[in-house]
Amino acid sequence: MIYLDNAATTFKKPDIVYDAVMDTLKNNAGNPSRGSNRIALAASRKIFESRQRVAEFFNVKNSDEIIFTKNATEASNLILKGLLEAGDHIIISSLEHNAIYRPLNRLQQELGIELTIVDTEVAKVDFLSQVERAIREETKLLAVTHASNLTGNILPVKDLGELAQQKGIAFLVDAAQSAGTLEVNVEELKADFVIFTGHKGFFGPPGVGGAYINAEFELLPLLEGGSGGNSKQKLNPDLVPDKYESGTLNTPAIAGLGAGIEFINDISLENIREHKQELLKRTTSGLEEIAGLRILDSKISQRRVGIVAFKIEGLESAAIGDLLDKEYEIAVRTGLHCAPLAHQSLDSYDQGAVRISFSYFNTVQEVELFLEAVNEITTKRRY
Amino acid sequence: MIYLDNAATTFKKPDIVYDAVMDTLKNNAGNPSRGSNRIALAASRKIFESRQRVAEFFNVKNSDEIIFTKNATEASNLILKGLLEAGDHIIISSLEHNAIYRPLNRLQQELGIELTIVDTEVAKVDFLSQVERAIREETKLLAVTHASNLTGNILPVKDLGELAQQKGIAFLVDAAQSAGTLEVNVEELKADFVIFTGHKGFFGPPGVGGAYINAEFELLPLLEGGSGGNSKQKLNPDLVPDKYESGTLNTPAIAGLGAGIEFINDISLENIREHKQELLKRTTSGLEEIAGLRILDSKISQRRVGIVAFKIEGLESAAIGDLLDKEYEIAVRTGLHCAPLAHQSLDSYDQGAVRISFSYFNTVQEVELFLEAVNEITTKRRY
Numbered sequence: 001m002i003y004l005d006n007a008a009t010t011f012k013k014p015d016i017v018y019d020a021v022m023d024t025l026k027n028n029a030g031n032p033s034r035g036s037n038r039i040a041l042a043a044s045r046k047i048f049e050s051r052q053r054v055a056e057f058f059n060v061k062n063s064d065e066i067i068f069t070k071n072a073t074e075a076s077n078l079i080l081k082g083l084l085e086a087g088d089h090i091i092i093s094s095l096e097h098n099a100i101y102r103p104l105n106r107l108q109q110e111l112g113i114e115l116t117i118v119d120t121e122v123a124k125v126d127f128l129s130q131v132e133r134a135i136r137e138e139t140k141l142l143a144v145t146h147a148s149n150l151t152g153n154i155l156p157v158k159d160l161g162e163l164a165q166q167k168g169i170a171f172l173v174d175a176a177q178s179a180g181t182l183e184v185n186v187e188e189l190k191a192d193f194v195i196f197t198g199h200k201g202f203f204g205p206p207g208v209g210g211a212y213i214n215a216e217f218e219l220l221p222l223l224e225g226g227s228g229g230n231s232k233q234k235l236n237p238d239l240v241p242d243k244y245e246s247g248t249l250n251t252p253a254i255a256g257l258g259a260g261i262e263f264i265n266d267i268s269l270e271n272i273r274e275h276k277q278e279l280l281k282r283t284t285s286g287l288e289e290i291a292g293l294r295i296l297d298s299k300i301s302q303r304r305v306g307i308v309a310f311k312i313e314g315l316e317s318a319a320i321g322d323l324l325d326k327e328y329e330i331a332v333r334t335g336l337h338c339a340p341l342a343h344q345s346l347d348s349y350d351q352g353a354v355r356i357s358f359s360y361f362n363t364v365q366e367v368e369l370f371l372e373a374v375n376e377i378t379t380k381r382r383y
Numbered sequence: 384m385i386y387l388d389n390a391a392t393t394f395k396k397p398d399i400v401y402d403a404v405m406d407t408l409k410n411n412a413g414n415p416s417r418g419s420n421r422i423a424l425a426a427s428r429k430i431f432e433s434r435q436r437v438a439e440f441f442n443v444k445n446s447d448e449i450i451f452t453k454n455a456t457e458a459s460n461l462i463l464k465g466l467l468e469a470g471d472h473i474i475i476s477s478l479e480h481n482a483i484y485r486p487l488n489r490l491q492q493e494l495g496i497e498l499t500i501v502d503t504e505v506a507k508v509d510f511l512s513q514v515e516r517a518i519r520e521e522t523k524l525l526a527v528t529h530a531s532n533l534t535g536n537i538l539p540v541k542d543l544g545e546l547a548q549q550k551g552i553a554f555l556v557d558a559a560q561s562a563g564t565l566e567v568n569v570e571e572l573k574a575d576f577v578i579f580t581g582h583k584g585f586f587g588p589p590g591v592g593g594a595y596i597n598a599e600f601e602l603l604p605l606l607e608g609g610s611g612g613n614s615k616q617k618l619n620p621d622l623v624p625d626k627y628e629s630g631t632l633n634t635p636a637i638a639g640l641g642a643g644i645e646f647i648n649d650i651s652l653e654n655i656r657e658h659k660q661e662l663l664k665r666t667t668s669g670l671e672e673i674a675g676l677r678i679l680d681s682k683i684s685q686r687r688v689g690i691v692a693f694k695i696e697g698l699e700s701a702a703i704g705d706l707l708d709k710e711y712e713i714a715v716r717t718g719l720h721c722a723p724l725a726h727q728s729l730d731s732y733d734q735g736a737v738r739i740s741f742s743y744f745n746t747v748q749e750v751e752l753f754l755e756a757v758n759e760i761t762t763k764r765r766y
Contacts (some may be wrong), residue, residue, distance in 0.1 A: 003422060008414035009631065011422060021635075022405055025588055030714070031391035034721075036704060037714035039386060039394060070453035070590070073608035073630025098614060099630060102607035105617040199631060205408055207453070207590040207633030222605070224485035225456035226721030231481060232732075234488040247456025247482065248392065248582060250590030252404075253633070321419060331413070331420035338417075338609030349615075 002330045002366045007149055007177060007307050007357030009199045009206060013260065020259035021205050025252040032249055033228030033242070043251045050258030051241070057261055058194055058212050059185040067244045068210045068254055072176045072197035073099040074222070075211035078244060079172060079193050080104060080143075082219030089114045089138040091131060093155060094121070094345045095148040095298060098338040099195075100174055104143075114138070120148075120300040121345045124156050127300055132163055141170045143193075146178035150342045150355065152280075152307030153298035154182065161190035170217070176200060176209075180264055181273060181305045186212055193217075203264065203359075204257030207250045215240060223247060272360050276306035279358045279367055283308050286371035290378055296346045296353055306358035309337075309348075312378055317352040320377060324354075328373040332356050385713045385749045390532055390560060390690050390740030392582045392589060396643065403642035404588050408635040415632055416611030416625070426634045433641030434624070440644055441577055441595050442568040450627045451593045451637055455559045455580035456482040457605070458594035461627060462555060462576050463487060463526075465602030472497045472521040474514060476538060477504070477728045478531040478681060481721040482578075483557055487526075497521070503531075503683040504728045507539050510683055515546055524553045526576075529561035533725045533738065535663075535690030536681035537565065544573035553600070559583060559592075563647055564656060564688045569595055576600075584688075584742075586647065587640030590633045598623060606630060655743050659689035662741045662750050666691050669754035673761050679729045679736055689741035692720075692731075695761055700735040703760060707737075711756040715739050 003011050024046055030039030032047050047068070055063035069075045080103045084090065090104060094117050107113045116134045120127055131142065142164045147154045157173055164171035172193040175184045180201020186194060194212040198204030213219065221236050225246030230237035237243055264272065287293055292313035311317055321334035333355045336343050343349040356370065386394050407429055413422030415430050430451070438446035452458045463486045467473065473487060477500050490496045499517045503510055514525065525547045530537045540556055547554035555576040558567045562577075563584020569577060577595040581587030596602065604619050608629030613620035620626055647655065670676055675696035694700055704717035716738045719726055726732040739753065 001421065005413065005418060005420060005423065008417045008423065009412065011413055013408070018405065018409060021408065022401065025396070025404065026401060029392065029589060030388065030394060031589075034391045035388060035714075035716035035718065036701070037388060037708045037716070038384065038712075039714050040388065040391065040716075070457070070633065071630035073606055074453070076608065077606045077629075097609060099608040102609075102618055102629070106604075106607045109618075197631070205633075205635055206412060206414075206631055207636050209630075221489075223456055223460045224489045225459065225482040226480060226485075228721075231719035231721050232723045235485055235492075246460075246485070247454035247592075248580070248589055250453065250588075250633070250636070252588055253590050253636070318419070325420045329421075331418075331422050333418035333420070333423075335418065336614035338611075338614050340615045 002369060004356040004358065004362065004370060005331050005333045006359040007200065007355065008333055010201065010203050010359045012361060013203050013205065014263040016259045016263055017203055017205065017256045021252045021256040024255040029251050032251055046251055046255045047249060050254045053258045053261045054210065059187055060212050062215065064240045065212055065215050066210060067213055067241050068208060068249060070207060070250065071209040072195050075195040075209050076100055076174070077103050078222040079195070079211060079213065079219065080107065081222060083217065084111065084113050084140065086111045086113065087138055088140040089116065089136055090141045090143060091116045091118060091134050091139060093144045094119045094341045095145055095150070095155065095339065096341060097145060097149050097174065097176065100143055101341060117341060119345055120298050122299055124300060128156065128159055128163065131160065135167050135169065139169050141172060143172040143174065145174040146182065146184065147305040148298060148342060149177045150309050150337050150339045150353070151296045151298045151346070152304035153301050154303040154305065155300055157189050165190045177305055177307065181276060183269060198253065198257040198260065202257055203260030205253045207253035208257050213244070221246065267360065275360055276358050279362055279364065280304060280306055280308065282364055282367045283356065287374070290375060293378065296348055298346065307355065309353040309355040311348055311351050311353045315378070315381065317354050320354050323377050324373055330370055330373055385752060387739040387741065387745065387753060388714050388716045389742040390583065390738065391716050393584065393586050393742045395744060396586050396588065397646040399642045399646055400586055400588065400639045404635045404639040407638040412634050415634055429634055429638045430632060433637045436641045436644045437593065442570055443595050445598065447623045448595055448598050449593060450596055450624050451591060451632060453590060453633065454592040455578050458578040458592050459483050459557070460486050461605040462578070462594060462596065462602065463490065464605060466600065467494065467496050467523065469494045469496065470521055471523040472499065472519055473524045473526060474499045474501060474517050474522060476527045477502045477724045478528055478533070478538065478722065479724060480528060480532050480557065480559065483526055484724060500724060502728055503681050505682055507683060511539065511542055511546065514543065518550050518552065522552050524555060526555040526557070528557040529565065529567065530688040531681060531725060532560045532690070533692050533720050533722045533736065534679045534681045534729070535687035536684050537686040537688065538683055540572050548573045560688055560690065564659060566652060581636065581640040581643065585640055586643030588636045590636035591640050604629065650743065658743055659741050662745055662747065663687060663689055663691065665747055665750050666739065670757070673758060676761065679731055681729065690738060692736040692738040694731055694734050694736045698761070698764065700737050703737050706760050707756055713753055713756055
């Protein structure tokens, strides 16, 4: 099988990730922060090590500002629901994932927050000035994805971070599709919040994601519950990360995430990026030769992470995906990719798109086989 | 090492659990419900199988009523925050874990719900009549733990379920310490909600827990986000389980949980219970011979799951735990066990307690070694 659905989840993982998960599950998976027996402490150490590694990746000095959650969705809900209050105004881009968009819709209905969606299908300079014009006194948060999960286009997060800082509003970067491929430096980006997931570019297992939360912000927790220490308090302890991490942590997955970042550091982000750029270049030039095929490309930037989405005139995207899977053993993702706003902007809302997405383990040969398959499907119009 | 902290998390797990986690992570961990490629479908199948297995365990006919979360704490927050509204009245027992107590304290502060805590340190008949007297028109929910995570005592959940049904209030059973040891039959218990965790008695890995949620109740989701299907909706789809399971699920852990339940079914709950009863009996009779030692025993019942907590006059519980760990390689849990109300009721709030807790893998020989160690520590008073 050729697996080209790495923006959904990377598959396979590096061997050190499998080993870290299994070693931790078999030998170190006591209940971290619960009691001081050696096996509980071993679990706590695993979590501390991974927290340090994640902090270093994001250039966060105090690793207590790294919060582990079950996935990026929990992280975004934690921040948005913990931060926002009635009357707040929030600005997002039209490339946001439902993990950002839906919690905001809920808060809009429930609390009456106000939401401005700035369309990305304009030149970067126009996008930035539209964001600036959207800022008003009640604006509390600017939240944007670092890279679109649909088109792969990279947003101008550095400019947006500067703008947010100038205007005194909080800045959230959704790094679900960039962490593990692009540098995500919270100081450079002037980000107050970063959302990440473990199981995509970081090569960790499913079951772990998290957030960087600038400790200057005191959010309400999303989950109240046991925290190991401070059991006498009626509410969660104020101390981070405990305040935001109620209940038993997923030690094996957190250890696996740490191992995934170690793998990335060993290869280097630069080598990963270069490899993906090579795959991307071959893919786009190959796809562009196919008549009736349109690559979904956001105007916001020319730069991309390892994602390409396309649609073909007269062919259902779902049918293309099925044929790729059943006749060519190529795994892709079709549909709306939890990004309805992006599909609206890019005129693919009705038909959806076929998305392929790379990991470091994909090869140029796999891309060639994929291109041959799409050519064959398109030529024969077999659906 | 002798591991006697299985109420925190079971360690070791059965081999089929390790195998299920690793096989799923290596071979089936696409992103379930995201796309229809073979590897995403393989993940969906794993989740479906485990959901069925959990549903059967709880005697739930429609497995869509089983919701997977990251741990029991997320499950309790999902139910309590999704169900309760301003003005509601809730009754809990004094043996509740902070996973129940803290979310309710938050809702009390934020929404003004009202909370009655019924003390368990009375005879069962008095407890039941106190619960009944506490019920008023605004009472929406009765929430009790099936078995205390501190003392192991089993609560009269069947009587409470009948009472709740008679009075027309919802009934929640926290099965964190009972699932995998006791039968938890939602029909017999007349439970509308059951909270469980994967990594304790069910022998699954950390990173998965969940809830049974009677589909007649339409809760607000705790997390909004991507749901795979229905991407165009501004909010989560209404369909369960998708409505409550935003973001990428933890497929390997969910598969591991399924394998853990398979292991339990193969041995049979009855054999597990009998084995734990044997260990319990030997433990309590051994501990009772030690001068100055008091077993924390709730008056609510004589029946127990495989948990015993005790304190020793003149000895710090934490010091006993440390000595057991460092000098005897016996892992126990000391402190307050996230159950401050229970420690208040049982007069161990200041000193805390030493808790030991069994899994099916513990042996009588381990209990003997533990008893010898406690005897030695007590006799020498080495602290």
